[in-house]
Structures are given as structure tokens and as C-alpha cells.
Amino acid sequence: MLICLTASHRNASFDLLERLSIGAPTAASRLVTDSDVLDGAVVLATCNRFEAYLDIAGDDRDSAVSATVDAVATASDLVPAEVLDSVSVLGGGDVVQHLFAVSSGLESVVVGETEISGQVRRALEDARANGTTTSDLERLFQEAAHTSRGVKTRTRIGAAGRSLVRLGLELASSRITDWAQTRVLLVGTGSYAATTIAALRDRGAENIQVFSPSGRAPWFAAKHDLVAATDLRRAIGSSDVVITCTSSEVPVVEPADLDDGQRRIVIDLGLPRNVDPDAAGVEGVELLDLETISIHAPIAELNAESEARQMVDDAVSRFRAQALEQSTTPALVAFRKHVFDILDDEIDRAKRRDADPESVEQTERALRHLVGVLLHRPSVRARELGRAGRGEEFVGALDALFGVHPEPEAELPSPIVPLAERTAPERAATDRADEADAS
Known part of the structure; x- marks a missing residue:
């Protein structure tokens, strides 16, 4: 469960x-x-x-x-x-x-x-x-x-x-007249940092420094064409906007690092917090943390959200239907095994009674065709009963009529469509989505 x-x-x-x-x-x-x-x-x-x-x-x-x-x-x-x-x-x-x-x-x-x-x-x-x-x-x-x-x-x-990064920058944009002239310090070099750089450049930011508590700033700066900072307090002193997004479990920026009398926007995207909350009390500092950003989160376009929720609802319905349908799978597997065991016994008897290979082959072909026809309707009915939430009726019927019981630990097949079996557009969409997540 x-x-x-x-x-x-x-x-x-x-x-x-x-x-x-x-x-x-x-x-x-x-x-x-x-x-x-x-x-x-x-x-x-x-x-x-x-x-x-x-x-x-x-x-x-x-x-x-x-x-x-x-x-x-x-x-x-x-x-x-x-x-x-x-x-x-x-x-x-x-x-x-x-x-x-x-x-x-x-x-x-x-x-x-x-x-x-x-x-x-x-x-x-x-x-x-x-x-x-x-x-x-x-x-x-x-x-x-x-x-x-x-x-x-x-x-x-x-x-x-919009991502939290872009929403945070949008809130900051109401206080910034020209991003091209704004000095930005980015503290962090993870995936959030890469997203932040893209969002900053979309707004025209050009003067961007990066500092890393783990010492990765030179490598990250070279990769993204930034300036690497080695002294955090000095880098903060030469910045108008400070954006933090590290995985540090303790604050990286303290109130004393910001207490130079300069007006400055600090956007803390870290969780745990990268900036000591007391920094909000430093004169000239405006702190935007995740809690502040969430308060200003916009209402999504209603049509887009409605379409997405309908897709989710449809996917949930399919998942539940597949799970219900598969509830009869162990019993169906046991029934088919029971029938095919009987079939194999009958074919063996036919081989012992008749020495003519051609005759035996015709008999085997006829028996296998008959069994396939006989199994078709029970197989369809098992899936129908499963989808209707009546799988126990199918299991009970097999027990009453044939004494057949499903294996107690039978593993149900996955309801997921393997990537190789999806259509070309579905595979392409999967690849694009994976690339977007990785970025």
C-alpha cells in the first residue's frame, strides 16, 4: 500500500x-x-x-x-x-x-x-x-x-x-532602472546559478561576478564568461545586487558583510538560507528571500493551468485503470499455465498414440488453435473485470471452477510504456524534456 x-x-x-x-x-x-x-x-x-x-x-x-x-x-x-x-x-x-x-x-x-x-x-x-x-x-x-x-x-x-529565479529577478527589476549598468554578484556555482545567469542576461546584465564558498568560482567563471571573485566581502562591496544560491547548510552572507552603508538588493534563493535573516535590518539592504518571493507568486494563466490539470487527471485515470486491470494478471497467468499444462499433456499423448509425424503436427496445431480461441474470452473478461474493480470475481471463479490460484508473490508487469515502444514524437519530447531538466 x-x-x-x-x-x-x-x-x-x-x-x-x-x-x-x-x-x-x-x-x-x-x-x-x-x-x-x-x-x-x-x-x-x-x-x-x-x-x-x-x-x-x-x-x-x-x-x-x-x-x-x-x-x-x-x-x-x-x-x-x-x-x-x-x-x-x-x-x-x-x-x-x-x-x-x-x-x-x-x-x-x-x-x-x-x-x-x-x-x-x-x-x-x-x-x-x-x-x-x-x-x-x-x-x-x-x-x-x-x-x-x-x-x-x-x-x-x-x-x-516562471521559475523562482526569474520571479525573484522580476521583483528586483522594479527597483533597477538599467540591468546593463548594474553590478551583480552571484554566490554559488550549481544548477540554480546557471539558470540565474541565463535569466540575468535575458534582462541585459553584463557585469557579473561569481563567488563560490567551495572554490569552484574560477572554473564556473571560465565556463560562463564571468569574473571570478576570491574575497566575498570585497565582491559584495563592489556590487549593487547580490544573488545567493548555494547548497551550504549555514548562512554564507552575514549582516556584517553588507554593513557598508551602500544601497543594495540581496536575493536569497538558497534553502537552507544563504543569507542571515538579520541582514534585512541592515540600513540600505533590501532582502528578497524565498518566503518573500512566494508571497508575490503570480496566478497562472487560467487556460494553461486548466489544460495541464486536465492532462494530469487523464494520466491519473489511465494509471488507476492499468493498476485495476493488472489486479487480475496473476490469476490470468495461473489460469493460462493450468490450461497449457493440460495442452502439453494431450500433445504428449497424441505423440505416443500416433507414429505419423505429419498427423501429430496437424493434431498439435489444431489443439493449440483451439486453446487460443478458448482463452481469448476469459483473458478479455479478466481485464474488463479488473478495470471495473471486480477482479476478485474473476479470481473466485477460477478457484471455484478449476481450483486455480494465483501465485502469492507474482510480480505485476510495469504499466509504463517503455521508451523504445513509444512513438517517435513521444521519444523526441522525452529527450527534449530531459535536456531541459539537466540544464
């Missing part, structure tokens, strides 16, 4: 999300190894949400929730009750609906943001590396990725929504 624990900017403080973003991922591997109630877990912790997708060993949902809350709270130096009060628990079909919407950017601070699909993909990759995935979680996340690609390539939601 799959459940999801979720906390986001809608129901949790940024302080709590910040703490979870540090600790929750480190607790992911222990969630499964230290628990008797969890078969698998995928944990997603981003700048504005925390998600734990859990595959429960039995049906003890309360114990699974308690174990997960305790683990992530301990790892994040939080009180379990505080975490529990901030998360919503989803089960059943709501888990599918939620993940598909999240991965498509429909639940983000800025609707349609492009970063989230890559973050969801990396959460699954981390779970694989930690050995905490299961077949059900794999199917769920793979189909979520396929859905988000479709939303991105077939709707206008990407144009309607």
Missing part, C-alpha cells in the same frame, strides 16, 4: 521546510532498514516542500506515519509533534494524483516551475542508490515523470509559470 506524507509552502512554515530540506534526505535510507512496517520510501525535500512516498509492508498506516515522522524529525533536529502537525497524509488514489500534480509543477510556489520535475527524478535516483525503492514506487514515479514531460511539451503551463 502506498501513502504520502506531504508538507509545502501552503501548510508549513519556511523555517520548518528549511530544516527538513537538510535532515529528511539523510533519514531516507534508515526509514526502510530500521523499520518493520516499510518496504520502500522515496523522499523529496525542496525549497518549498517535503514529501515522503512510502510503500507499507502491511496495512498499519499509523505506525508507518509515526516511524517516518520520528525519523525525519530526529534527522532535522525538530520535535516530532511539530512535523506531524505540519504534514498531510494521503493514501490510495490521492497519492497518484498528488505526485503527478507535483511533478508537473502544479503545486509549486510558482505554478508551472521547471525545476520540480528534475528534483522528483533525482529523489527517485537517490532512493535507488539507497536501495529503498519498490516496484510500486518505481511504477508510480516513472509514470509521474512521463506525465510531467507531456504537460511540459503539450501545454502552455511552462510559459505561464
Whole structure:
């Protein structure tokens, strides 16, 4: 059984999300190894949400929730009750609906943001590396990725929504008369930094320095045609706008670094915060952090969002129908094996009775054709009953008529259409979406 624990900017403080973003991922591997109630877990912790997708060993949902809350709270130096009060628990079909919407950017601070699909993909990759995935979680996340690609390539939601980087710069633009004359300092050299450079240059910014707490500034500057800074305070002193986006777990910029009496805009895109919140009290400093940016997040174009949500709803319906249809697969496999075992016995008897190879071949061909015809209708009916949520009737009928039981541990085939079996346009769309996420 799959459940999801979720906390986001809608129901949790940024302080709590910040703490979870540090600790929750480190607790992911222990969630499964230290628990008797969890078969698998995928944990997603981003700048504005925390998600734990859990595959429960039995049906003890309360114990699974308690174990997960305790683990992530301990790892994040939080009180379990505080975490529990901030998360919503989803089960059943709501888990599918939620993940598909999240991965498509429909639940983000800025609707349609492009970063989230890559973050969801990396959460699954981390779970694989930690050995905490299961077949059900794999199917769920793979189909979520396929859905988000479709939303991105077939709707206008990407144009309607803007990334947090671009929204932060848009807010700053109301205070800046000419980006071409503005001196910018970028603190950080990760994927967010590359996105920030592109957004700055779109606005005409030319004078950009980069500083890296990890010492990667020279390499990053050479790659992006920037100026590398080696002294943070000196670089801040020669800048009008400071943008931070590092993965540091402690503030990189302190109030004292900004206290030079100069007017300056500071955009903190880091989570955890890269700028000490007290910097907002420094004279001349205007601090725009993620919480401030989220307050100004625009309402998406209604038509674009409506189209995207309809696509998500359709994908959820298909996923549920496939899951229901496959509920009869183990029983159908057992029935076909039962019938083919009988067929093989009859063919062996025919071979023993008749020494004429040609006659035996004709008999075998006729028997196999007959069995194929006889199996067709039960196979179709099994899928129909599964889609209608009546799979147990098919299983019960096989037991009553033939004494056939499905294998208890039968592995259901994946409902995901393999890339090789998708159409050329679908494969091309997948490739383009992957390239966009990687950038």
C-alpha cells in the first residue's frame, strides 16, 4: 500500500521546510532498514516542500506515519509533534494524483516551475542508490515523470509559470532602472546559478561576478564568461545586487558583510538560507528571500493551468485503470499455465498414440488453435473485470471452477510504456524534456 506524507509552502512554515530540506534526505535510507512496517520510501525535500512516498509492508498506516515522522524529525533536529502537525497524509488514489500534480509543477510556489520535475527524478535516483525503492514506487514515479514531460511539451503551463529565479529577478527589476549598468554578484556555482545567469542576461546584465564558498568560482567563471571573485566581502562591496544560491547548510552572507552603508538588493534563493535573516535590518539592504518571493507568486494563466490539470487527471485515470486491470494478471497467468499444462499433456499423448509425424503436427496445431480461441474470452473478461474493480470475481471463479490460484508473490508487469515502444514524437519530447531538466 502506498501513502504520502506531504508538507509545502501552503501548510508549513519556511523555517520548518528549511530544516527538513537538510535532515529528511539523510533519514531516507534508515526509514526502510530500521523499520518493520516499510518496504520502500522515496523522499523529496525542496525549497518549498517535503514529501515522503512510502510503500507499507502491511496495512498499519499509523505506525508507518509515526516511524517516518520520528525519523525525519530526529534527522532535522525538530520535535516530532511539530512535523506531524505540519504534514498531510494521503493514501490510495490521492497519492497518484498528488505526485503527478507535483511533478508537473502544479503545486509549486510558482505554478508551472521547471525545476520540480528534475528534483522528483533525482529523489527517485537517490532512493535507488539507497536501495529503498519498490516496484510500486518505481511504477508510480516513472509514470509521474512521463506525465510531467507531456504537460511540459503539450501545454502552455511552462510559459505561464516562471521559475523562482526569474520571479525573484522580476521583483528586483522594479527597483533597477538599467540591468546593463548594474553590478551583480552571484554566490554559488550549481544548477540554480546557471539558470540565474541565463535569466540575468535575458534582462541585459553584463557585469557579473561569481563567488563560490567551495572554490569552484574560477572554473564556473571560465565556463560562463564571468569574473571570478576570491574575497566575498570585497565582491559584495563592489556590487549593487547580490544573488545567493548555494547548497551550504549555514548562512554564507552575514549582516556584517553588507554593513557598508551602500544601497543594495540581496536575493536569497538558497534553502537552507544563504543569507542571515538579520541582514534585512541592515540600513540600505533590501532582502528578497524565498518566503518573500512566494508571497508575490503570480496566478497562472487560467487556460494553461486548466489544460495541464486536465492532462494530469487523464494520466491519473489511465494509471488507476492499468493498476485495476493488472489486479487480475496473476490469476490470468495461473489460469493460462493450468490450461497449457493440460495442452502439453494431450500433445504428449497424441505423440505416443500416433507414429505419423505429419498427423501429430496437424493434431498439435489444431489443439493449440483451439486453446487460443478458448482463452481469448476469459483473458478479455479478466481485464474488463479488473478495470471495473471486480477482479476478485474473476479470481473466485477460477478457484471455484478449476481450483486455480494465483501465485502469492507474482510480480505485476510495469504499466509504463517503455521508451523504445513509444512513438517517435513521444521519444523526441522525452529527450527534449530531459535536456531541459539537466540544464
